[in-house]
Amino acid sequence: MPPEPLPSHLRDRIMDDNFWGKLEALAKMGEKIMPELAAASRKSGQSGTLDQRIEDRCEFARVGVKLAAITGSPLLSPGPAPRRNPPIPNGMMYCMNNIEKIVCRDYGPGKKPEFSKLAYLLRRTRHLLRIFYDCAVDGHAHPDLIFCDWEKMFDVGLALHRVGLCLRLDPPRLRAAMAGGGKELEAFLLDDELDIGEFRKAAFIVEQRVAADVEAEDADRMAAGKINSAAQKDLAAHILSWFYGDISVAFIMNETSSSDANEKRWAHKAMKRLVLWSTSTTYHSTLGDSLTDAMRPIYWSLPVLTKFGLAGGLGALFGDWVNSACKEMCEDVLKKLPDAAWQKQTPTSLRTVTRALQLKLNQETSEIAITPIFINACFNMYKLYDLAPFRKAAKCEAHHDPVVFYYVAHRIKRDGLDMCIQQDWRRLLKDYVNMPRSVEQRYMWGNQTISGRWDCLEFFGCDADGCPEQTALEELRAKRVRGVRDPDIEERLERWGSKPRACAACAHTSYCSPTCQRTHWQTHKPECLKKRKVAKRS
Known part of the structure; x- marks a missing residue:
């Protein structure tokens, strides 16, 4: 299928040399801010007055808005209604002022x-957020x-963050609020x-249908991507x-030092929804780094983190x-993760872990597989759950998915490996890292659906330019009719992708x-000789 032509305004921008210069400048500005973001993610807000602690914890959000300004994030968009003094009754600023007054000042x-x-x-x-963003996505007033009279959308989120922190860092205030607020x-x-919005729900449903459709093609995935891009405006x-x-974090943290039945009920509810929101791809992609920022106290406390892990939150x-923008902080936590946190995991929670590990391999080099975090994760999963989580994760969902699991x-089943110590896992994962490309390709090819194999012919099989069999298969692909399957041709396709062997000299x-x-x-030849020299030196 030929690629869709670029819209003229994008084509003109790409042809403009200044566009790329500006893009590079933006990237450099973003790189300067990322260390600030990493430093802010480590601020715990555990000392000083309540106001000082709140401001410390808001530092991550304030640095984040700098990044939003660089990228032109819609978080900085103004409200459609003008600001008034006093605010419009029942308007956004009226609500925000009263919420802050009740919680923080009264x-x-x-x-x-x-x-x-x-x-x-x-x-x-x-409600006002919902009607504004429904309008932003579908254009209906x-x-x-x-x-909707805010000055910048981010200000609403930050004000609510301060209110949430005021309750989070002052347990008696939270108890008083719950007592006064009642069941409502x-x-x-x-x-x-x-409420993630109807557009995000629709995008998720379409994405699931495409993922489940063995006949799905690149065009289907592109269409789903367009729907998802529109939904991201919400x-x-x-x-x-x-x-x-x-x-939610406040309820979870408070429950550790309370025997009150209400607080235990609140903590149970909070834990359940926080696990769901932080491990579900749909919810977490909707809530983003702000949820991760709010969850930092859970990650800082190993006993609470263990409890969160046992409830199914390990994948978060x-x-x-x-x-996430807190990845460096999370890496520090993972290095100290207690083995106890791996107990009582469900197949779903383990799948969130293996999916994250696969994504990490996709983002970086295969060397990630022999880092202590990766090895420890595999060791604990196998020790407690045998091969089940690996087999469940083994089915690739796209042609570029790593086949590590x-x-x-x-290998464990074929060779009868006894993986009882972490060193065994280091050796096995090192074998994976050093696996010849042809072997990796055969593993990946075997995991593809028929549609997936047709879509990624160019990524597998033979590296020779003008390979006659690949050319013939590409011609057959061009003549395919969706829903019409020919077993003989499919067998030919499967056989072609399964038989390539690596260059014996360089692999x-x-x-x-x-x-x-x-x-x-x-x-x-030149590349082969170069690879062999590098291999000899190493």
């Missing part, structure tokens, strides 16, 4: 904060847009389903994620190590026949 000796109003104000805030506040904080849940995360830590399960190229290897030798 609590104290001799004061009577109106906690009973919190549930309404929070629901109203959520709503009468309540006149109440408990329902909002701990029972209401997270940030309503993301704006609330700091607040939700702060409150691995996922944040792979793909397929390789591990195959870095693959050929489907001696003829193709001889044809390609003059092209391959």
Whole structure:
């Protein structure tokens, strides 16, 4: 299928040399901010006055907004309604001012904060975020847009973050709020389903259908990607994620030192939803780094982290190590992860771990497989759950997925390996890292669906330019009709991708026949000699 032509405005920008210069400048600015973000992720806010502790914990968010400014994030978009003084009754700023007043300023000796109003104000805030972002995605106006009067969208999220931290860092205040807010506040904080929006739900459903369709082709995946890109404009849940995360963490942390039945119930609910939000691809991609930021106290406390892991949240830590602005902090935590955290894992929670490890391999080099974190994860999974998590993870979901778990399960079963110590895992994973490319390709080819094999012909098989069999298969691919399958042709395709062998000298190229290897030798020879010299030196 030929690629779609670029829109003219994008084509003009790409042809403009200044565009690439600006892009490079933006990348450099982003690189300067990332160390600040990493440093901010380690600030615990554990000393000083309550206000100082809150400001320390907000440092990550403030650095994050610098990055948002560079990338032109919609988090900095203004509200459609003008700011007024005093704010519009029942508008966003009216709600935010009252929430902050009730929680942060009206609590104290001799004061009577109106906690009973919190549930309404929070629901109203959520409603206004929803109608604004529904409009942003589908372009349909709503009468309540006149109440969306914030200056920058990020300010709403940061203000809610401060409110959440005020409750998180002051347990008596949180207890008073829950007592005053009653069942309505408990329902909002701990029972209401997270509203990620209809567009994100639709994108997720389409993505699942494409993933489950063995006949799905690149065009289907591209179409699903377009739907997902449109859904990414919906940030309503993301704006609330700091607040939700702060409150959930507060309940979990408070329960460790309380015997109160209500607090235990709140902690149980908070743990359940935080595990779901942080390990589900759909929820975590919606909530983003702000949820990870809010969850840092769980990661800092090994006893609480162990409890979180036992509840099914272990994959969240691995996922944040792979793909979050707090990855360096998460790496530090993973190096100290107690073995006890691996107990009582479900197949689903283990799959979130293995998926994160696969993604890490995709993002970086295969050398990641022989790092202590990777080895320790494999060791603990095998020790407690045998080959089950590896077999479940062995089925590649795309042609570029690493086959490490397929390789591990195959080798352990075939060779009867006794993987009882971490050194055994280091040796096995080192074998994986040094595996010849042709062997890796055969593993990957065997894991593909028929549609996947047709889609990625160019990535497998024979490295010889103009390989006759590959050319013939490409011609057959061009004539394919979706839904019509020919067993003979499919067998021919499967056989072609399974038979290539590596160059015996360097193991870095693959050929489907001696003829193709001889044809390609003059092209391959300089690289082959170079690879052999490097191998001898090492």
